[in-house]
Amino acid sequence: QKEVEQNSGPLSVPEGAIASLNCTYSDRVSQSFFWYRQYSGKSPELIMSIYSNGDKEDGRFTAQLNKASQYVSLLIRDSQPSDSATYLCAVHTGRRALTFGSGTRLQVQP
Amino acid sequence: DGGITQSPKYLFRKEGQNVTLSCEQNLNHDAMYWYRQDPGQGLRLIYYSQIVNDFQKGDIAEGYSVSREKKESFPLTVTSAQKNPTAFYLCASRQGVTEAFFGQGTRLTVV
Numbered sequence A: 001q002k003e004v005e006q007n008s009g010p011l012s013v014p015e016g017a018i019a020s021l022n023c024t025y026s027d028r029v030s031q032s033f034f035w036y037r038q039y040s041g042k043s044p045e046l047i048m049s050i051y052s053n054g055d056k057e058d059g060r061f062t063a064q065l066n067k068a069s070q071y072v073s074l075l076i077r078d079s080q081p082s083d084s085a086t087y088l089c090a091v092h093t094g095r096r097a098l099t100f101g102s103g104t105r106l107q108v109q110p
Numbered sequence B: 001d002g003g004i005t006q007s008p009k010y011l012f013r014k015e016g017q018n019v020t021l022s023c024e025q026n027l028n029h030d031a032m033y034w035y036r037q038d039p040g041q042g043l044r045l046i047y048y049s050q051i052v053n054d055f056q057k058g059d060i061a062e063g064y065s066v067s068r069e070k071k072e073s074f075p076l077t078v079t080s081a082q083k084n085p086t087a088f089y090l091c092a093s094r095q096g097v098t099e100a101f102f103g104q105g106t107r108l109t110v111v
Helices: none
Strands: A004-006 A011-014 A019-025 A032-038 A045-050 A054-058 A061-066 A071-076 A085-092 A098-100 A104-109 B004-007 B010-013 B019-025 B031-037 B043-051 B054-057 B064-066 B076-078 B087-094 B106-110
Touching: A004 A085, A011 A019, A019 A032, A019 A085, A019 A104, A032 A061, A032 A071, A045 A054, A045 A061, A045 A071, A071 A085, A098 B043, B004 B087, B010 B019, B019 B031, B019 B087, B019 B106, B043 B064
Parallel strands: A011 A104, B010 B106
Antiparallel strands: A004 A019, A019 A071, A032 A045, A032 A085, A054 A061, A061 A071, A085 A098, A085 A104, B004 B019, B019 B076, B031 B043, B031 B087, B043 B054, B064 B076, B087 B106
């Protein structure tokens, strides 16, 4: 079982819709969780961080964490074509390293 | 400005040659990481270091070596034992359990 798993996509949504990205992780002692956005050929940039159960909102982005289910998600409201990118889930695991999922490619159709 | 600097941006390696990728940070972060990214794939952990003079193997350490003699610097050497080194290499640093900050990456190609 991979430490961090994501659906590779592509996830295609129309402009203005809500995009929902999901991530599961295997290490129960994981402490912190991150969503990064990566455009082709560029380095990842942080979108959201979340450390405790529940929802965290920042503008059009909402991160949701459920430690009991070992599940973290990212919702993007009012999706824009500029949101088209690969979204990487990252988890701080028990071995004290930051482990990434394989990423979900999001396509927002104008 | 605080940040992470990777150099060079592009690097070409001949068969059987060792090459070293540079990573320097001025964020005063304790932890530093090296990741490899292949086309259409996620980031795979090569090596990481939590403190000066100490480092741990990640998931794909074979054919790579690192050193951490200074807090600011974490160079990665791609040795001739790495048979398929063509990839995008990313260096990152972080403090505690907070987010990681990334450099701009080095694109390595075997010629």
